Amino acid sequence: MNHKTLGATGIKVSAMGLGCWGMSGAYGPANDAESSATLNQALDMGLTLIDTADSYGDGHNETLIGQTLAHRRNTFVLASKTGWVKRTAPDGQVTVGVDGRPERIHAACDASLTRLRTDVIDLYYLHRIDPDVPVEESMGAMAELVAKGKVRSLGLSEVSESTLRRAHAIHPIAALQSEYSLWTREPELTVLPVCRELGIAFVPFSPLGRGFLTGTVLAQNQIQPGDWRTGNPRFTSDNLAHNRTLLRRLEEIAEAHGATFAQIALAWVLAQGEQVIPIPGMKRRTHLVENTAALAIQLTPDELVRLHTAFPVGAAAGERYTPEVARWAGR
Numbered sequence: 459m460n461h462k463t464l465g466a467t468g469i470k471v472s473a474m475g476l477g478c479w480g481m482s483g484a485y486g487p488a489n490d491a492e493s494s495a496t497l498n499q500a501l502d503m504g505l506t507l508i509d510t511a512d513s514y515g516d517g518h519n520e521t522l523i524g525q526t527l528a529h530r531r532n533t534f535v536l537a538s539k540t541g542w543v544k545r546t547a548p549d550g551q552v553t554v555g556v557d558g559r560p561e562r563i564h565a566a567c568d569a570s571l572t573r574l575r576t577d578v579i580d581l582y583y584l585h586r587i588d589p590d591v592p593v594e595e596s597m598g599a600m601a602e603l604v605a606k607g608k609v610r611s612l613g614l615s616e617v618s619e620s621t622l623r624r625a626h627a628i629h630p631i632a633a634l635q636s637e638y639s640l641w642t643r644e645p646e647l648t649v650l651p652v653c654r655e656l657g658i659a660f661v662p663f664s665p666l667g668r669g670f671l672t673g674t675v676l677a678q679n680q681i682q683p684g685d686w687r688t689g690n691p692r693f694t695s696d697n698l699a700h701n702r703t704l705l706r707r708l709e710e711i712a713e714a715h716g717a718t719f720a721q722i723a724l725a726w727v728l729a730q731g732e733q734v735i736p737i738p739g740m741k742r743r744t745h746l747v748e749n750t751a752a753l754a755i756q757l758t759p760d761e762l763v764r765l766h767t768a769f770p771v772g773a774a775a776g777e778r779y780t781p782e783v784a785r786w787a788g789r
Contacts, residue, residue: 475507482515
């Protein structure tokens with residue numbers, strides 16, 4: 459297993475990590491027993507970066523990881539996030555928002571440590587920027603967590619270039635998470651150059667296009683009720699009809715390597731630089747085995763050019779998020 463470094467921290471992680479959101483029902487029903495088996499097998503196979511958040515399943519995800527891996531805590535790098543909150547109105551309506559107040563960050567970290575059954579989180583992200591709280595205040599609170607020994611390093615998720623610079627000036631940022639894949643390449647024009655300039659690790663989430671780039675989600679009837687993608691603009695019938703055409707070049711290269719679509723899509727992300735550390739979501743051992751095999755695939759310069767041409771920035775039809783969620787991204 460190849461390893462990479464989280465920014466300037468000196469913390470080494472496997473070249474690919476494990477994203478755990480799907481283990482809490484984000485993409486259809488999950489099974490705790492299978493999820494636990496997947497987590498343990500991931501460590502057995504050499505994956506050392508486990509990524510979760512307090513909002514995943516309203517704490518379920520962190521609890522699952524704590525119960526499953528507490529006895530192996532010294533064998534992996536634990537990343538978690540805070541910032542997303544749910545608010546219930548007097549009429550019972552639940553809305554999603556963000557909360558970056560210092561007091562909330564401190565309380566959320568303590569709650570995460572309890573659920574995760576650990577004394578320290580190796581990489582703690584601010585999941586989204588609170589527009590009502592200057593990022594300097596939020597990062598100041600997170601820096602206090604580092605000073606107290608509750609957190610080893612800090613990260614941000616889905617922020618703008620200017621916010622990344624402002625936060626980095628308060629405390630060194632070890633890693634930035636953004637959605638990044640063949641069909642979501644916008645970070646190449648925005649935050650990825652800043653990460654390279656400042657020596658910040660870039661951690662792509664959804665490097666398989668939320669499952670689309672596996673070639674197995676080509677129609678709405680393939681998405682189960684309750685799956686997060688049922689309300690995602692890119693997975694409407696009209697947009698899927700357009701997006702399916704993008705997979706032809708991926709299929710050609712997969713056939714040449716005797717590989718799956720997913721393996722080629724991940725090999726492309728892995729080829730984007732030493733500071734790029736993708737965290738594909740994997741809630742089953744079969745997905746784990748398939749995806750980690752991408753680490754052994756070396757795409758040729760010609761294949762990289764062909765993929766670059768086939769998946770230009772903006773190639774995918776449909777926005778990444780609904781307007782309700784999109785307003786919190788890229789601040």
